[in-house]
Amino acid sequence: MILKPGLMRLKPRFAIFExxxxxxxxxxxxxxxxxxxxxxxxxxxxxxxxxxxxxxxSLKASVEPWELAAKKFAELKELADISADSDTGxxxxxxxxxxxxxxxxxxxxxxxxxxxxxxxxxxxLSINSGAGGTESCDWASMLLRxxxxxxxxxGYSVKTxxxxxxxxxGTKNATLLIEGAYAFGYLKAERGxxxxxxxxxxxxxxxxxxxxxxxxxxxxxxxxxxxxxDEKDLAIETFRASGAGGQHMQKSDTAVRIVHKPxxxxxxxxxxxSQHQNKQTALKILKARLYELEQEKKExxxxxxxxxxxxxxxxxxxxxxxxxPYNLVKDHRTDHETGNSAAVLDGKLDEFIEAFLKFRAxxx
Numbered sequence: 071m072i073l074k075p076g077l078m079r080l081k082p083r084f085a086i087f088e089x090x091x092x093x094x095x096x097x098x099x100x101x102x103x104x105x106x107x108x109x110x111x112x113x114x115x116x117x118x119x120x121x122x123x124x125x126x127x128s129l130k131a132s133v134e135p136w137e138l139a140a141k142k143f144a145e146l147k148e149l150a151d152i153s154a155d156s157d158t159g160x161x162x163x164x165x166x167x168x169x170x171x172x173x174x175x176x177x178x179x180x181x182x183x184x185x186x187x188x189x190x191x192x193x194x195l196s197i198n199s200g201a202g203g204t205e206s207c208d209w210a211s212m213l214l215r216x217x218x219x220x221x222x223x224x225g226y227s228v229k230t231x232x233x234x235x236x237x238x239x240g241t242k243n244a245t246l247l248i249e250g251a252y253a254f255g256y257l258k259a260e261r262g263x264x265x266x267x268x269x270x271x272x273x274x275x276x277x278x279x280x281x282x283x284x285x286x287x288x289x290x291x292x293x294x295x296x297x298x299x300d301e302k303d304l305a306i307e308t309f310r311a312s313g314a315g316g317q318h319m320q321k322s323d324t325a326v327r328i329v330h331k332p333x334x335x336x337x338x339x340x341x342x343x344s345q346h347q348n349k350q351t352a353l354k355i356l357k358a359r360l361y362e363l364e365q366e367k368k369e370x371x372x373x374x375x376x377x378x379x380x381x382x383x384x385x386x387x388x389x390x391x392x393x394x395p396y397n398l399v400k401d402h403r404t405d406h407e408t409g410n411s412a413a414v415l416d417g418k419l420d421e422f423i424e425a426f427l428k429f430r431a432x433x434x
Contacts, residue, residue, distance in 0.1 A: 074150050076165075076168045076172065077143070077146060077147055077150060077168065080143060080171070080172065080175060081143075083175055083179070084139075084140055084143060084175075088136070088140075093133060093136060093137075096129050096132060096133050097133060099129055100126060100129050100130060100133065103122055103125060103126045103129070104126065106122060107119075107122065107123075107126070124192075127251065128190045128191075128251045131190075131251035131252070132181075132190065132251070135174070135177075135178060135181075136178060138174075139171065139174045139175060139178060142167070142171050142174070143171060146164060146167060146168060146171065149164055150164065180424060180427075181252070183427040183428065183430075183431050184252055184255035184256075184427070186255065186258075188254055188255075188289035188291065188361075188365075189252060189254060189255030189258075189289075190251055190252055190254075190255065191253070191254045191255075191289035191290050191291060192226075192247065192248060192249040192250060192253045192254065192289070192290035193247075193248045193253040193254040193256075193257045193258075193287050193288070193289060193290060194231070194245065194246070194247055194248075194287070194288050194289070194290050194355055194358055195217055195245070195246045195248055195257055195260070195285065195286070195287050196243065196244070196245045196246075196285070196286045196287075197210050197213050197214055197217075197241070197243060197244050197245075197283055197284070197285055198210065198242075198243045198283060198284045198286075199236065199240070199241065199242050199243065199281075199283050200263070200281065200282030200283055200284065201282070202279075202281050202282070203236075203237075203238075204236060204237075204238045204239050204240065204272050205270060205272060205279050205281045206240075206281045206282060206283060207235075207236030207237075207238070207239060207240030207241055207242055208236070208239055208240035208271075208272070208281070209240070209264075209266045209281040209282070209283050210236075210240055210241045210242065210243070210244070210283045211236075211239075211240040211241045212266070212415060213264060213283055213285065214241055214244050214246075215415075216414070216415050216416070216417055216419070217246065217248070217257075217260075217285075217417070218246070218417075219416055219417030220417035220418075220419050221246075221248045221250070221253070221417075222417070223417055223418075224250060224253075224256075225250065226248050226249060226250030226253055227248075227249045227250065228246055228247070228248055228249075229246065229247040229249070229341075230244065230245070230246055230247075230341050231245045231246065231247050231339050231341055231342075231351055231355070232244065232245040232338055232339050232340055232341060233245070233341070238272075239272070245339075245355070247290060249290070253290075254287065254288075254289040254290070256423050256427075257287045257423075258287050259422070259423045259426035259427060260285050260287055260419075260423070261285060261286055261287050261388075262284070262285065262386075262387065262388030262389070263282055263283070263284050263285075263386060263387040263388060264282070264283050264284070264285060264387060264388065264389050264390075264391065265280060265281070265282055265387040265389070265390045265391065266280070266281045266282075266283075266390075266391045266393070267279075267280050267390065267391070267392045267393065267394065268281075268392075268393035268394050269393070269394045278394055278395075282387065288355075288358040288359050288361075288362045289358055289361070289362070290354070290358060291354075291357060291358050291361055297357040297358075297360050297361050299330070299353075299356070299357065299360070303330060303331050303332050304328055304329070304330060304331070305328070305329040305331055306326065306327070306328050306329075306349070307326070307327045307328075307329075308323040308324070308325065308326055308327075308345060309323055309325045309327065309340075310323055310324070310325060311324055311325040311340035311341070311348075323345065324340070324342075324343075324344060324345045324348055325338065325339070325340030325345075325348055326338060326339055326340070326345060326348040326349045326352045327352070328349070328352045328353065328356050330356055330360065333360065333363065335356060335359050335360065335363070337352045337353070337355035337356035337359060338352055338355075339351040339352040339355065387402060388401065388402060388403055389401045389402065389422070390402065391411055391414070391415070392411070393411055396409075397409050397410070397411040397412075398411065399411050399414045399422075401422050401425065401426065403426060403429060404422075404425040404426055404428075404429045406421065406422055406425035406426075408421065
């Protein structure tokens with residue numbers, strides 16, 4: 071019977087989790103927000119109510135898995151205390167349940183790697199094709215599909231905020247809003263340059279080509295973290311939203327581009343229905359990028375440009391996807407690799423993300 075010694079090993083881990091996840095404080099916050107939602111006038115302020123619902127959902131996503139695992143642990147401990155070793159059927163069932171609980175605690179342990187202030191947030195992911203024209207635009211399209219499939223497999227919702235098709239094929243650049251608990255915490259592992267090596271479908275001579283695209287990920291902060299922006303620091307342009315082939319989606323100038331003059335940071339949105347909505351979304355992206363810029367400055371001060379940060383720069387790829395003359399996807403930061411490139415391009419990224427987060431935490 072492995073149950074009793076197995077439970078002895080698990081017990082201190084649950085005590086650690088309770089402290090790391092700050093369960094008591096989060097449960098109190100859940101009670102407070104739930105109380106707010108019960109007010110009759112709660113839904114009168116749509117923006118505020120949406121922010122509260124989002125925060126409540128994020129807190130529950132953090133607390134509920136821990137509570138469920140803790141409940142299973144207590145039940146197994148109780149059954150272990152009263153079960154007889156001679157009841158082989160029950161013992162085997164309890165041992166199976168213990169193994170399942172151990173896997174759950176490993177997942178909880180993995181979540182301790184997502185302890186950054188913005189990690190529980192949804193994510194704003196941008197893809198930009200590199201030099202190389204059609205080849206790079208097609209590669210950007212492949213990455214766009216890969217992240218959309220990954221998000222769907224995770225149960226996240228995906229919304230296209232901005233997209234510019236390539237002149238002949240593919241995507242020149244695109245911005246997605248990926249909504250769900252810890253989307254940013256996971257996807258921050260994807261920031262950097264992604265390199266593709268393959269036989270080009272656009273080359274009549276079937277030569278091998280190398281293409282690059284950069285991926286940037288910032289947290290969707292919503293109203294949770296305040297970023298002050300002076301209106302005089304903004305240059306706001308409006309233009310007509312364009313679709314594939316340069317056709318106008320609308321006849322009026324609904325698309326919005328905002329430039330933050332002190333930093334040169336640009337944010338734009340063209341996929342909302344009105345100019346006002348596009349402006350609000352662009353401002354949200356701008357605030358998130360300014361927040362992330364400040365976080366990077368703080369990290370650089372602490373780490374003095376760590377090797378990980380250098381690898382995010384354009385021209386130094388974080389990951390290579392080789393489709394010819396062999397199949398290999400390799401992350402150059404962690405050395406994690408797989409020969410199943412088709413699965414990775416179909417959204418199976420969790421192994422790479424987990425390897426990066428462990429590497430960053432010094433556990434790899």
